[in-house]
Amino acid sequence: MATPDYLAVNRANWDERAPAHASSPDYRVEELVADPTALSQVVEFDRPRLGDLSGLTxxxxxxxxxxxxxxxxxxxxxxxxxxxSPASLDQARALAERAGVPIDYVEADVYSAPRALAGRRFDLVFTGIGALCWLxxxxxxxxxxxxxxxxxxRLFLREGHPMLWAFDETSQGVLALGYPYFETAEPIHDDDGGTYVATDTEFETTETQSWNHGLGEVVxxxxDRGLVITELVEHRSVPWDALPGRMTRGDDGEFRLDEHPERLPLTYTLxxxxxx
Incomplete structure (x- = not known):
């Protein structure tokens, strides 16, 4: 089962990586500040599905x-x-201030969100790639x-596909399953000194605990909560080099498999x- 300190373990990991992520060209922070029309790659990808959000909370x-x-x-x-992660929120607040966009930021883990937000409710709840695995x-x-x-x-979710998360990205030769597809009681323990963006930073906090969640489990x-699924699209692309040596980055910034991209879903929008 998840150890009682999984939040502290993962918070420490994100706290150390937040400044490196903010300074990495992969997050394009300076471009977002300089151009008031610029969007992150993740949001740009799903812009047609998001539509006009004017007037929504x-x-x-x-x-x-x-x-x-x-x-x-x-x-x-x-x-x-x-x-x-307070360090992540420091970077988020600085970005919003530099961009001149008023955004309210709250420090809390997901399960504590209703209490931390004091019962507030929203027209749109958004979750981006690489989030659900920490729950x-x-x-x-x-x-x-x-x-x-x-x-x-409306809930709007774009996430790494659980099939992608189940693959061992270090496997040589054929693609090999190395991790659970379904949610497990025990977390996936990892001790990795790297991160998913380009950076020269050497990290000292390397431990994480994560979980996969099958697509059927999410749906x-x-x-079971009474929500109505209005869209579920599986994509052949992912916004980072998820399987090194097997992917090529396209003009849209998304990575796709070099061979047989039709065989593996990499992300999904729900x-x-x-x-x-």
Missing amino acids: GLHLQCHIGTDTLSLARLGATMTGLDL PDIDRWAAVVDDLLAPGG TALL QARKAS
Whole structure:
């Protein structure tokens, strides 16, 4: 099972990486500051599905350094960002201030969000790539989403596909499954000194605890809360080099498999509505 300190372990990891991520060209912070029309790559990818957010209140769960949060605000939403890492929120607040966009940031883990937000509800709850894996219980996550959505509100999720998370990215030769596809009681313990963006920083805090959640588990958890699934699209691309040596980056910044991209979903976009 998740150890009691999994939040502290993962918080320390994110706290150390936040400044490096903010200074990495992969997050394009300076471009977002310089160009008031610029959007993060993740939000730009799903812009047609997000649509015009004018007049909506939005909450970005696990917002990290706030590049997606800022981008959603630029699409018209009045945004709040929530994250467990104070160092990440420092970077997010600095970005919003430099960009001249008012965004409210709250420090809390996902399961504590309803209490931390004092019962506030939102028209849009957004979760981006690489977020759900830090949560041990997807059903509990769905309950939080339900609590945070206003009647008629929309969940918007783009996430790494659980099939991708199950592969061992260090495997040589054929692709090999190295991790669970389904949610497990025990976390995946990792001790990796790197990170997923270009940086020269050498990290000292390397331990993480994570979990995978099957696509059916995510969908079922939302259905069990009464949400209506309105879209589920599996994509052949992912916004980082998830399987090194096997992928090529396209003009849109997304990475795709060099061979047989039709064989493996890499990310998915899911939307769901709360009854009004």
